[in-house]
Amino acid sequence: MKTVLPMIVTFVGGAVVLLDYFVEGSWISATSNAFLSWSVLLAAFSTFLGGANILFIHVRNLKDRRPNWGLSVILVLSLVAWFVVGVVGTTESDIYKFVWENVYSSLSATMFALNAFFIASAAYRSFRLRGAESAILMTAAVLVMMGRVGIGEAISSRLPMLADWLMSIPGTAGMRGITIGGALGAVTVGLRVILGLERGGTGMSV
Amino acid sequence: MLRAGSIADLTVLVLMIASGIYYYRKFASDKVVPIRRIRGLDTIDEAIGRATEMGRPVHFTTGFGDLVADTFAAFAVLDYVARQCARYNARLIVSNSQPVVHPITENIVKTAYTMEGRPDSFKSSDIRYLSDTQQAYVSGVWGIMEREKVAANIMMGYFFAESLLLAECGNRVGAFQVAGTASTPQLPFFVAACDYTLIGEELFAAGAYLTQDPVRIGAIMAQDIAKLLAIALIALGAVMYTVGSTFLAGLCDL
Numbered sequence: 001m002k003t004v005l006p007m008i009v010t011f012v013g014g015a016v017v018l019l020d021y022f023v024e025g026s027w028i029s030a031t032s033n034a035f036l037s038w039s040v041l042l043a044a045f046s047t048f049l050g051g052a053n054i055l056f057i058h059v060r061n062l063k064d065r066r067p068n069w070g071l072s073v074i075l076v077l078s079l080v081a082w083f084v085v086g087v088v089g090t091t092e093s094d095i096y097k098f099v100w101e102n103v104y105s106s107l108s109a110t111m112f113a114l115n116a117f118f119i120a121s122a123a124y125r126s127f128r129l130r131g132a133e134s135a136i137l138m139t140a141a142v143l144v145m146m147g148r149v150g151i152g153e154a155i156s157s158r159l160p161m162l163a164d165w166l167m168s169i170p171g172t173a174g175m176r177g178i179t180i181g182g183a184l185g186a187v188t189v190g191l192r193v194i195l196g197l198e199r200g201g202t203g204m205s206v
Numbered sequence: 207m208l209r210a211g212s213i214a215d216l217t218v219l220v221l222m223i224a225s226g227i228y229y230y231r232k233f234a235s236d237k238v239v240p241i242r243r244i245r246g247l248d249t250i251d252e253a254i255g256r257a258t259e260m261g262r263p264v265h266f267t268t269g270f271g272d273l274v275a276d277t278f279a280a281f282a283v284l285d286y287v288a289r290q291c292a293r294y295n296a297r298l299i300v301s302n303s304q305p306v307v308h309p310i311t312e313n314i315v316k317t318a319y320t321m322e323g324r325p326d327s328f329k330s331s332d333i334r335y336l337s338d339t340q341q342a343y344v345s346g347v348w349g350i351m352e353r354e355k356v357a358a359n360i361m362m363g364y365f366f367a368e369s370l371l372l373a374e375c376g377n378r379v380g381a382f383q384v385a386g387t388a389s390t391p392q393l394p395f396f397v398a399a400c401d402y403t404l405i406g407e408e409l410f411a412a413g414a415y416l417t418q419d420p421v422r423i424g425a426i427m428a429q430d431i432a433k434l435l436a437i438a439l440i441a442l443g444a445v446m447y448t449v450g451s452t453f454l455a456g457l458c459d460l
Contacts, residue, residue, distance in 0.1 A: 046309065049309060112367065178407075181406045185407040185429055190278075192421075198413065
């Protein structure tokens, strides 16, 4: 039952939503919409499971006095405090908005900004000449970079045109090839899931 | 009654199902099925072996994506990784960003350890839900990679802007990195920062490649048939459009 039930649920849910894409019918659309609404509810419920997992791990860190247990104290306190502020004061309260704007958003923007430095360091490593492929990669990258900055146009007026051509013709063609292959792969995985041939979603050995 | 504009889609779907069944029957009796080598998947064993030798953990994450096709494809890889880790007694840490993905990964790893006869080695505390907020998830993974000094970092699934942040951290701690995604904007970052990258459809072929299961290989063949059809339609469409005919475009819109 533990094996069969998830497969039946997956098949029925997947087949109805798929059918709704191809066939017009009020009951099919209504059932499909209901299933999609249930999935939102299930996702919301699973957030509690996720929160419980975080608490479980960090409370155990505290209890066993594991290395860096002080960080677990900060995490548990922050989690509880934020939960209380959100539930009691609602997300419209001043304190919630203050923390969101002055702590969360700032930290988030800082993390994201690190991408600028990481792009440079990753590019430096991948542009090192190790063979024909990295030579092509480096040449194309240098041409595109030069074509995108003012100094490139000052060197030659053709550089921006060349950069545009590299981006819009070979670059787009390659990306579209990957997109088509990926989309077809996604369809086959979807079919395998619906037909119970891919059991990863049920948590069973796949 | 069929919806307008869905006949062409349905035809491709039926073709894929039919060819999948045909190739499954063809390969069901074969012990060795021809499938091209995917270097990124071959190196997973190397990554786990390296972690075992160094006595350091293997880290696996499915990215910031929800339960999408990439994530389902990543589950097949996770199953394989967990089995190998159980076999070689290497510690596996899985970090999740989506609460719906977390219990599934926990079940997959637990089942894999049980199937390999090592249920006692499974630790639920090593399957971690971090946060469904992108940058908090990234900082959580950074913490794990830095503190645990992971020897291998396997990233399979659907990734967003966190791809480079995670890959660069893995690089900083000296982890052997294998990544795979069909998210085209993130692929260049993985190619630049990781040792091996599964590009697009290679990720979806991972389950078939690692298990050599005839059903899954049949599905890969169906995928290839659809790809050949797409190539033929693009070539034919380009020629027909050049000579002024919109017949094929109209046929695809049916």
